Amino acid sequence: MSNSMVAKRYALALFRIAKEQQLLGVVGEELRVVKEVMQYNMDLKAVLDSSKLTMDKKKEILKAAFASLNVYVLNTLLILIDRHRENEIIEVANQFFELANDEAGIAEAQVFSTRELTEAEREVLSATFAAKVGKKSLRIENIVDSELLGGIKLRIGNRIYDGSLRGKLNRLERKLLS
The missing domain is CATH 1.10.520.20 (N-terminal domain of the delta subunit of the F1F0-ATP synthase)
Structure with a gap:
């Protein structure tokens, strides 16, 4: 086993x-x-x-x-x-x-940001992204990432939502090259 x-x-x-x-x-x-x-x-x-x-x-x-x-x-x-x-x-x-x-309808999330998130920002992220994954709320672990230029990256389970500046630039580059 x-x-x-x-x-x-x-x-x-x-x-x-x-x-x-x-x-x-x-x-x-x-x-x-x-x-x-x-x-x-x-x-x-x-x-x-x-x-x-x-x-x-x-x-x-x-x-x-x-x-x-x-x-x-x-x-x-x-x-x-x-x-x-x-x-x-x-x-x-x-x-x-x-x-x-699962019992409480909560999902674990890792949020990568350039600075520590405020409680209000955590609540907004929780409300916005919990609905996208079918949960009531998110338990957010904030990870300060100095490599990010701006924005945030959010990981819930195996899903990644990339709203970082680097991610946007990469998407723009792929669009321009195609």
């Missing part, structure tokens, strides 16, 4: 429990923290990947690192350790976010 299928199964189980217990928001926020820690704390990642440590020791370390987590999130992490799926923690979180976003 492929790793993404495994992660999706764990995420679906956690999603169903969180939905049943009406804890989708809490579990989602805690998984964001877990994902961030797992991505940026190389020491913890090295400890969990180590074959020299026993499973019980790994669980102890995980419990200490994430002591304040909701019991369902912590148990999911411990089960992943039990099943030797430590490397799937980040993907389980990603799959959970996808399920939660």
Whole structure:
């Protein structure tokens, strides 16, 4: 079974429990923290990947690192350790976010701009582009890109909306050459 299928199964189980217990928001926020820690704390990642440590020791370390987590999130992490799926923690979180976003009618979007967007600009982008992808709203991650000359580039899933100056110039060049 492929790793993404495994992660999706764990995420679906956690999603169903969180939905049943009406804890989708809490579990989602805690998984964001877990994902961030797992991505940026190389020491913890090295400890969990180590074959020299026993499973019980790994669980102890995980419990200490994430002591304040909701019991369902912590148990999911411990089960992943039990099943030797430590490397799937980040993907389980990603799959959970996808399920939660589908439930709430939200799409994840990356917006590349020359400067940090204001809250009003984020709301306008969310309202405009959410309708285009059939969602209620967008959860926007703003990425400041100094390579852009002006405008914005928006990525929602595998769709890219290019309103950047460079993109417009490239389209104009193709039009003139054809």
